[in-house]
Amino acid sequence: MAKIHATAIIDKGASLDSSVEVGPYSVIGPHVRIDAGTKISSHVIIEGHTKIGCDNTFFQFSSIGSAPQDKKYNGEPTSLEIGDRNTVREFCSFNVGTIQDAGVTTIGHDNLMMAYVHIAHDCKIGSHTIFANNATLAGHVEIADWVILGGFAAVHQFCKVGAHAMLGMNTSLTQDVPPFVMLSGNPAAVYGLNLEGLKRRGFSREQINGIRHSYKLLYKSGLTLAEAKVAIHKAHSEHPLAQQHIHQMQVFLDRSTRGLIR
Secondary structure (H helix, E strand, C coil): CCEECCCCEECCCCEECCCCEECCCCEECCCEEECCCCEECCCCEECCEEEECCCCEECCCCEEEECCCCCCCCCCCCEEEECCCCEECCCCEEECCCCCCCCEEEECCCCEECCCCEECCCCEECCCCEECCCCEECCCCEECCCCEECCCCEECCCCEECCCCEECCCCEECCEECCCEEEECCCCEEEEECHHHHHHCCCCHHHHHHHHHHHHHHHCCCCCHHHHHHHHHHHHHHCHHHHHHHHHHHHHHHHCCCCECC
């Protein structure tokens, strides 16, 4: 049997692996599935059509899988999917999706969500991210792998943040953020590449030089966005060891819908 405290309330329809731990006064709804090794502390509510992977840790007083804060939501059976090895600290709130989008909010693997983080409906969160205290996402936001959001950072609906980007404390983001950049402020402004983060993750000097070249074309050359896209495409041949990362930048620029922070 799962390790369930006597005061916890687990609906008969919920599916919990036998190794799952549930602390005092937590409530698990009928459409919840929780896989092996996950630990639920006290006073946590997990509801909705929520699927949680392996070896996650939920600290006390979080609300997981609750209805979206969206006036169009009418009780449709939308869902929340959480991967493996995530740490969710106190008072976090994650909402299920809406039928106006794909109907699912997704969170990847190995993420750290600090206290009071809010992830709204239909967001797509990658893996290895860090959300500092009170970081907040509106609906339909996409956060790629290895992104860091500083405390009280707020992201407008439908914005995209590229891989390895870093948002400083109190950043107010209303447009898309390309991969690898570092920005801060209200309104947000770009302050360079997230070089320290790239070095910590094992990027070579040659890879960083290729990324830096693309960054300069986008932000320092005086080119229009259309011209910068063409120039970045040509940079493939000049930086063979960074081709993957330059391509990552290209794909992001092509997918941007809200315009770029420039």
